[in-house]
Amino acid sequence: MSIPESNRGQKKSNVSLAEIAGEAGVSRMTASRVLRGADGYSVKTRDKVLEVAGRLGYVPNRIAAALGSEASNSLVAIALPTLGRELYSQILEGLENKLASVGYQPIVGVVGYDDDTEFKWLNSALAWRPCGLVVTGRPRSAANQALLSSLTVPVMQLWNLKADTDDGLASTHLRVGIDHFEAGRQMGDYLSSRYRGKAGYVGVRQADTVLGQDRLSGFESGYGASAETLFLNDRSSFYAGYYGAEQLLSANPAIRVLYFLDDNMAVGALMFCQAKGIKIPGDVAIAGFGGLDIGSVMPATLTTTRVRRLRVGKQAAENLIKRVTGVPVPLVQDIGVDLEKGETA
Amino acid sequence: MSIPESNRGQKKSNVSLAEIAGEAGVSRMTASRVLRGADGYSVKTRDKVLEVAGRLGYVPNRIAAALGSEASNSLVAIALPTLGRELYSQILEGLENKLASVGYQPIVGVVGYDDDTEFKWLNSALAWRPCGLVVTGRPRSAANQALLSSLTVPVMQLWNLKADTDDGLASTHLRVGIDHFEAGRQMGDYLSSRYRGKAGYVGVRQADTVLGQDRLSGFESGYGASAETLFLNDRSSFYAGYYGAEQLLSANPAIRVLYFLDDNMAVGALMFCQAKGIKIPGDVAIAGFGGLDIGSVMPATLTTTRVRRLRVGKQAAENLIKRVTGVPVPLVQDIGVDLEKGETA
DNA sequence: TGCGCTTACGTTACCGGTAACGCTCAATTT
DNA sequence: AAATTGAGCGTTACCGGTAACGTAAGCGCA
Missing domain, CATH: 1.10.260.40 (lambda repressor-like DNA-binding domains)
Structure with missing residues (x-):
């Protein structure tokens, strides 16, 4: 032959x-x-x-190998809500880096915040019998909860640490991410130490899901007062922040502190204020979340919560692989955040 | 625990x-x-x-199905240079959208600009016998050229359209993207119609690869003069643009027009000029590339070349799948770009 | 010399599907 | 009435690996 x-x-x-x-x-x-x-x-x-x-x-031929011995599948299925922004794409980069370094391959799906899309994706991804699954933690439909709970392969829940959010993940599922309530609380606390007066918050809602609710709750708790809120039916973007700031400030001129879903929006708001001659932080203090690069070159450096996104991905991959290979690993791992005291607040 | x-x-x-x-x-x-x-x-x-x-x-069980009939593998292997920035992550989002909608699954790899990493990734991805392969067009080592050329599955070359760059892709390989030389030429041409004087360009070099060379060539051709260039050994970033502008302008105070590898850098430069009291476009005109969202909320809207990144991904996936399924498809497809005449130039 | 233990392989039986082909039987054609 | 057809379904033989088990040769040792 x-x-x-x-x-x-x-x-x-x-x-x-x-x-x-x-x-x-x-x-x-x-x-x-x-x-x-x-x-x-x-x-x-x-x-x-x-x-x-x-x-x-x-x-x-890994296909044959995987068929031959159930255990030798080196595929990891990863479902992300979106990819276009820095957050999840950098998390994915971290995931991929780590997975590739130990011989695993990621199958990627972008499922948005829609349960039905996620359900369909899960089914087609599971058809490849991945040895592990990565999803982001969030409230889920009963069907998706049931599906995720019935799996025998390890499931890693990204980004959201809180177990008691109704995300339908069994207690055996792994978690790597940050405590969003605490991140918001920290920021609220910091701002309340420097400013008094009404607080405002601009976020977004996608497919009936309000993003970043835990951070908002934490923020209000830390700031010691509830905030005027505005939820845009849009993706987070610079423009959404620009527009959101305009709306919220004109409806509530008394607002002294503005908190945003993320840095994209905070930067947009900063631009709005700059364009309108609103003094930052003299008239209004602005804070974001995420620690995107853009924040550091702004005329006023952005006050924000820095998150090591690559690190979240790498750690998630590492813990998942450990679980897959039978190495003991903590169920929940907090990557932690850093409060970045910039010039906007 | x-x-x-x-x-x-x-x-x-x-x-x-x-x-x-x-x-x-x-x-x-x-x-x-x-x-x-x-x-x-x-x-x-x-x-x-x-x-x-x-x-x-x-x-x-798709693994069994794929083993049973060589043709039924629905995996598409996608190699991207990076994921952390908007460009490739949005292209990936487009790819995934389209692939998922027709029942295919992407296997993703981040291979940077390093031939060795790419070679290793290609081998491990090919072990899954994907029905198609997506890479970005760029100069390649002989080994990688040989590997890509020896494949019998369709290969899609993203982003770079030019066939004569020494990218080692056989003429049967598909291409979807834009003509970077033309995009640069267009911008150079536009700027030369409005400004006279020395031009400058700031780009980056990664793993000995100068990114965006074709655009620079096109720019110089369109502008009608060669540019003072600065290549940073870094990733493109806001800060790189900030720093690059500082360096290049202090070394060449006569520069009247500044062109950048991408919008991230152009925005950084804009911030630098704003911080230093350099008038835009009065003293220096600034142009970027990419059409990132940030450009539209800047105090002065950015002059740039808008590229439909999602579209590039979707079209690439569509053409690849057509080729996979035997539907006739153009070898090369130009997505085209739009010159965005902003206020910075 | 015979017994057990290793080392270095070979054999067999799958894994969970699919392609190719074959068979049956009722409906249609000649 | 015999021949032809094709819809509907079953059988067989893989695809390219791996697990489990078998075995022959070499070696130490009682």
Whole structure:
């Protein structure tokens, strides 16, 4: 079964274990052992097999391997609400970095905040029998809760740490992220130490889901007063912040402190105030969340909560893989945040 | 806190075709036909099989399907240089949207601009026998060129349209993206119609690769003069633009027009100029590339080249899938760009 | 010399699907 | 009435690996 001389180096994906074995004069099983780095072969055999595999350009077939032994699937399914903004795309970068470094491959899905989309995606992703699943923590429909709870593969819940939000994840599911209530509380606390007066908050709502509710609650708790709120039916964006600030401030001129869902919006608001001659932080103090790069080059550096997004992804991947491979790992891991005291508040 | 052996539970998805078939009183093959939507069964049989599959919560095993028929792999491997910034993450979002809508799954890899990383990733991704491959067009090492050229699955080259850049992609490979030379030329042309004087350009270099070279060439061609250039060994960022503008302007005070690798950097430069009291566009005109959202809320709207990033991804996925399924498709497709005449130039 | 233990393999039986082909039987054609 | 057809379904043989088990040769040791 040797490959004709003329075919060398072509059609890589046609080279199978059987061909390697034939060329090397051993059984398929022996070739398999050598190529997997299992033991049970002599140095001579190993060298011969590796030589042939290298010469023929053998690429192992993970599909067959995965079918053959249920345990050897190295696919990790990752569902993210969105990718277009820095937050989740950097988390994904962290996830991918770590996964790739230990030989795993991510299957990625963008499922928004819609239960139905998520449900469908989960089903098609599970058809690949991933060895692990990554989702973001959030309230879920009963169907999705049931599906996630019925799984035997490890599930990692990203970003949201709180277990008591009704996210339908069983207590065996892993969590890596931050405590959003605490992040909001910290910011509210800091602002209340420097300013008095009415607080305002601008966030967004997507598919009937209000994003960042825990942070808002924490903020109000820390600030010691409830905030005037405005929820835009939109994605978070610079423009949403610009527009939101305009709306909220004109409706509530007494607002002294403005908190935002994230830095994109806070920067937009900053631009709005700058355009309108509203003094920051003299007239209105502004705070965001996330610690995006843009904050650091603004005319006034943004007061925000810095989150190590790459780190969240890496740690999530690491813990998930540990669980997959049977290494003990903490159920919940808090990455923590840093309050960035900028010039806008 | 750690739960070592919780992996041991019952497998939810061990419902196999055989069980469905048994329950429904038909052969595996018939159940397979029904579940795949192939033909060759009666309405009665179909209803029975579907009922059983629904009741037992059958999730098809794509791994087995892919092994069984070489053609049925619905995995698409996607290699991106980075994910943290808006550009590639939005392209990925577009890719994923389209792929998911037609039942395909993306396997994602972040390979930077390093040939070795890309080579390793390609090999591990190919082990999943994807039905298509997406990479970004750029100069490649001989090994990577050879690998890509030896493949029998369709390859989609993203972003860079030019065929004559030494990217090692065979002429059968698909391309979707924009003409970067033309985009630069257009901008240079526009700026030369409004300003005279020395031009400057700030870009970045990563892993010995100068990014956006074609745009720079086009820009110089359109502007009618070569530019003072500065290449930072860094990722593109607001801060890089801030710093780059500072460096280049102090070294060449005569610069009248500043062009940047992308909008992130242009915005950073804008901030620098604003901080230093340099009038825009009175003293220096600034132009970026990409059309990021941030540009539209700046105190002065950014002059830039708008690119529909989501569209690039969607179209790339669409063309690739067409090729995979044998539908005729243009080899090269230009998404086009729009010159955005803002207030900074 | 015979017994057990290793080492280094080979054999067999799957994993869960699908392609290819074959069979049956009722409806239609000749 | 015999021949032809095709819808509907079953059988067989894989796909390319891996787990589990079997076995022959070599070695130490009683």
